[in-house]
Amino acid sequence: MELSQLRMFKTVYELGSIARAAEQLHCVPSNITARLKSLEQELGIALFVREGRGLRVSPAGEVFIEYATKILDLTEASRRAVAPGGAPHGRLRIGAIESSAAGRLPQLLARYHALYPQVALELSTGTWSQLLDDIQYHRLDAAIVAVDVQRPGLESTLLYSEDLVLIAPKSLGPVRSVTDLQGLTLFMWPTGCPYRLALEQWLSRHDQAASIISIASYGTIIGCVSAGNGAALVPRGIYEQYRQGANWQGHEFAELTRIDNLLYWHANAGCHPARDAFSALLQGHCLLGATSNEA
Secondary structure (H helix, E strand, C coil): CCHHHHHHHHHHHHHCCHHHHHHHHCCCHHHHHHHHHHHHHHHCCCCEEEECCEEEECHHHHHHHHHHHHHHHHHHHHHHHHCHHHCCCEEEEEEECHHHHHHCCHHHHHHHHHHCCCEEEEEEECCHHHHHHHHHCCCCCEEEECCCCCCCCEEEEEEEEECEEEEEEHHHCCCCCHHHHCCCCEEECCCCCHHHHHHHHHHHHCCCCCCEEECCCHHHHHHHHHCCCCEEEEEHHHHHHHCCCCCEEEECCCCCCCEEEEEEEECCCCCCHHHHHHHHHHHHHHHHHHHHHHC
16 A cells, blocks of 8 residues: 555545546546556455446545545654754645634735745635534644534634624614614524524523524625615624725624634644644734734
């Protein structure tokens, strides 16, 4: 069993095509086909089921991918560990919930690239549960989410606590309490979002009911509020990002507690200078932002 075979298997698994894998790995498809057949013969099982010109992953392949990924990650970690000076380089796969990606990361990503140009940074967004799954199965090196949960093999650190701001059309006038939202449509991320949960709990504490439309996009939510169709509860990072020239205004309430945002990574990922440098830069950036807000 060779590392090159494992890389080929993982690439085909991720792309779902030998031809696409060959393009990414800069080799001919016949080479990949031969190497995968050799790997299957050595393992004594079929990793893929051939269906005409296509193929799908076999049940054994679904099991094997986890081990192949761990082996490749450990190989990369060992290289980083013995690299002179441990300077950040290579690939760094970061995940984030959309509020963090849109409201907190743009400036930081540019700063990180300027400091560490040898790191190939990849950013993906998703729900918090999806992102933690991706870390657990080594598809991401770290992720920012707005929940504090225990997952086997994962470690985390607090980055910042996000203030919540209610945004509503200017035509609505002052919003002094939750009762001023009565009869108003609310736009929020689907169930499972911690910011939506904060809104639902706020309404419940005051015995208020509301019509909540689920939208998995802050850009669309902002657009709906700007059009005067309703209101939304958003993290401060999103509020600051979109407030310039907006046709809505923000309202803050002391009883709406902050939502912690944490950085997660896999405890068994080993030494990772690129991830550690990202974490340090992110924590410093968040600390500076918190100081500025307090001032």
